[in-house]
Amino acid sequence: MNVAIIGAGPSGLACALELERHGIAPVIFEQRHRPGDLFDHCAAVLELFTRPNDPLADLKKNYSIELRPINGIRTIVMKSPQKEVNVKGKLGYFFMRGGDPNSVETQLYNKLKTRVSTNTKVHYTDLHRDYDYVVVASGGRETSRTEGIWSTVFSSNMIGGTVIGRFDLTRLLMWMDTRYSKNAYAYLAPMEKKRAFLGLVVPESTVEEARERWKNFWMLESHPYEQVNEIIVEHKAGFVYPHQVGNLLFVGISGGFQEPFLGFGLISALKSGVLAGRAIATGRRYEDLLVQLKEDMKHSLILREMFNSVDNKALDNIMMTLKIPGIKPLIYNTNIDFIRIGTSAAAHIKKVLTNLRKG
Numbered sequence: 001m002n003v004a005i006i007g008a009g010p011s012g013l014a015c016a017l018e019l020e021r022h023g024i025a026p027v028i029f030e031q032r033h034r035p036g037d038l039f040d041h042c043a044a045v046l047e048l049f050t051r052p053n054d055p056l057a058d059l060k061k062n063y064s065i066e067l068r069p070i071n072g073i074r075t076i077v078m079k080s081p082q083k084e085v086n087v088k089g090k091l092g093y094f095f096m097r098g099g100d101p102n103s104v105e106t107q108l109y110n111k112l113k114t115r116v117s118t119n120t121k122v123h124y125t126d127l128h129r130d131y132d133y134v135v136v137a138s139g140g141r142e143t144s145r146t147e148g149i150w151s152t153v154f155s156s157n158m159i160g161g162t163v164i165g166r167f168d169l170t171r172l173l174m175w176m177d178t179r180y181s182k183n184a185y186a187y188l189a190p191m192e193k194k195r196a197f198l199g200l201v202v203p204e205s206t207v208e209e210a211r212e213r214w215k216n217f218w219m220l221e222s223h224p225y226e227q228v229n230e231i232i233v234e235h236k237a238g239f240v241y242p243h244q245v246g247n248l249l250f251v252g253i254s255g256g257f258q259e260p261f262l263g264f265g266l267i268s269a270l271k272s273g274v275l276a277g278r279a280i281a282t283g284r285r286y287e288d289l290l291v292q293l294k295e296d297m298k299h300s301l302i303l304r305e306m307f308n309s310v311d312n313k314a315l316d317n318i319m320m321t322l323k324i325p326g327i328k329p330l331i332y333n334t335n336i337d338f339i340r341i342g343t344s345a346a347a348h349i350k351k352v353l354t355n356l357r358k359g
């Protein structure tokens, strides 16, 4: 069977690994000179979103993907304009991204037998007649949009860079303040004791606005760090349906698998890549394999909708609620799938209120 994969990011590489496990050697095209993001940064994976499973154990058991994180997350510090909450526990993992020897991409690539055709930018229309299947893993929405299966649900610019300072390797810092992050957030994820990634997500913004808010963020939070480089990337989360059109299968961001609440997408990129490979190799319907993943995206969308209307007072109140004895452990330190229960309840309340208003 001939399979082409467009893109050697996490979703494309995970798909290639699954195909190899079934004895299929795909052809992988990557426009850059190597697999992996252009700049090194640190990605956070929160256990809160993968309950009741540990994300690493789940990847290993159900997707045959073994990854080494750079560290476990043991503390999350969440700051709103007037409040601060510290959560402690086994909260998730930090993963290196980019060309680093420990990055997710390097780890996946080292497990692959197939080599990637680098410096090769391809268009799906050049491939789909020559291959039995083409997996679109390009990390963007262009192909999905051209095929008429994409609608944008969250649009933002992510601005950030590497900062030098002193960092606790197990601590994730998050800021929420509408003065700079509107209804999104900023975060700091450590790569090493003296090097971290600091990023700010600015929804519905131009590049100029994102830069202006980045300045405000530094001014209002008086960061003691030194910034050594800057990145600014468009961050779009979309709803995609169906996920297969003819012999094209859409994975990762191109398949709508970047969750709209925080813009996280590493785990869902890996899972969708594996599931696409599995569907191709076994003849099962890709859409049927995606049920759980689509459900996770739906819950994240509900959370996003809830946060779209919050102001700074509401953010402070949310932090106060987290300080009530028993609430923090209930959300973070149990095996209860709080996101699913919480968002289902929220969606239900929203529906009732809408019906009441209509009535």
Ligand SMILES: Cc1cc2nc3c(=O)[nH]c(=O)nc-3n(C[C@H](O)[C@H](O)[C@H](O)COP(=O)(O)OP(=O)(O)OC[C@H]3O[C@@H](n4cnc5c(N)ncnc54)[C@H](O)[C@@H]3O)c2cc1C
Binding pocket: 006, 007, 008, 009, 010, 011, 012, 029, 030, 031, 032, 035, 036, 037, 041, 042, 043, 044, 045, 120, 121, 122, 123, 137, 138, 139, 140, 158, 160, 199, 233, 251, 252, 253, 254, 257, 258, 263, 264, 265, 266, 267, 269
């Ligand atoms: C700064 C930043 C911080 C982030 N932080 C987090 C985080 O903390 N936690 C988290 O879970 N997620 C995070 N994300 C999101 C996460 O990185 C993405 O969801 C994930 O990388 C998506 O994987 P993907 O394979 O779909 O796409 P990508 O990683 O974008 O890979 C796509 C690949 O396809 C290649 N390509 C594109 N077009 C072509 C073409 N025409 N021909 C050949 N090759 C092509 C690209 O060069 C790229 O290598 C972050 C993203 C950014 C930008």
